[in-house]
Amino acid sequence: MTPKGESLLWIAQRASAAVLAICVTVHLATIIYAVQGGLNAAEILGRTRGNGAWLAFYSIFVLAVAVHAPIGLRSVLMEWLGWRARSRDLVLAAFAVVLAWMGMRAALGVFL
Amino acid sequence: MKKESSYWVFVVHRVSGIALAAFLPLHFWALGCALEGETRLDGVLAWTEQPLVKLGEWAIVIALAAHLGGGLRVLALEFLPWRDWQKGLAAAAAALTAAVGLALALSL
Numbered sequence A: 001m002t003p004k005g006e007s008l009l010w011i012a013q014r015a016s017a018a019v020l021a022i023c024v025t026v027h028l029a030t031i032i033y034a035v036q037g038g039l040n041a042a043e044i045l046g047r048t049r050g051n052g053a054w055l056a057f058y059s060i061f062v063l064a065v066a067v068h069a070p071i072g073l074r075s076v077l078m079e080w081l082g083w084r085a086r087s088r089d090l091v092l093a094a095f096a097v098v099l100a101w102m103g104m105r106a107a108l109g110v111f112l
Numbered sequence B: 001m002k003k004e005s006s007y008w009v010f011v012v013h014r015v016s017g018i019a020l021a022a023f024l025p026l027h028f029w030a031l032g033c034a035l036e037g038e039t040r041l042d043g044v045l046a047w048t049e050q051p052l053v054k055l056g057e058w059a060i061v062i063a064l065a066a067h068l069g070g071g072l073r074v075l076a077l078e079f080l081p082w083r084d085w086q087k088g089l090a091a092a093a094a095a096l097t098a099a100v101g102l103a104l105a106l107s108l
Helices: A003-034 A041-048 A052-081 A086-111 B002-036 B038-047 B051-079 B084-107
Strands: none
Touching (some): A003 B051, A003 B084, A041 B002, A041 B038, B002 B038, B002 B084
16 A cells, blocks of 8 residues: 555544544443343334434444444554455455444434 | 553553454344344344343443543544653553443443
C-alpha cells in the first residue's frame, strides 16, 4: 500500500475510535441497565422497535466498527503472523463488508 | 515497571480487540434473528441463559470495557499534549475495566 493509503487507514482508525468511544460507553451503560432481571425479546424490541434514535445510533456504531475492526486486525496479521501480502487487505475488506452487512441487518432486525 | 505496565496494556488491548472482532459476527447474527420474529429472538436469548454462555458474555463485556479503556489511553497519548497525569492512564483503564466487570456481575 502507498504511504498515502497507510496514512488514510491510520486516520480512519483514530476517527472511528473516537466515534466508538462514545458508542461503546452508551452500549456498556445500556447493557448493565438492560440485563437486570434477565433479557427477553419483548423488552429489547420494546425499546428499539420503531425508535429512529436507536436505529441512527446503532447504524453509526455498526459502520464505525466495520471500519475500525478490520484496520485493527490488519496490524495484528502483519505484526504477529507476518501476513503482508495484498491478499490480507482483500480478506479484511471482505470482513469489513460482512460486518457492515450483518450489523445493519441486526440494527434493522430490532427496529422493524 | 512503567514499561511493563505499558506492555500489558498493549497486550490486553490487542487480545481484547481480536476477541471482539471474532464475537461481532455472532452478536450480529443473534440480533438479526429478530427479523424472523420475537419468538425466534427469545429462542436465541434462552440459549444464552446457560451458565457457560453467561460467563462468556461477561468476559466479552469485560473485553469491551478493557478495549475502550486501552483505546482512550492511546487517543489521549497521541492527541493530547504530554502531561504528568497521563502516566496514570494504564491504571485508569484497568479501573474502568474492573468497574464495568463488577457492575455487570452485580446486574446479572
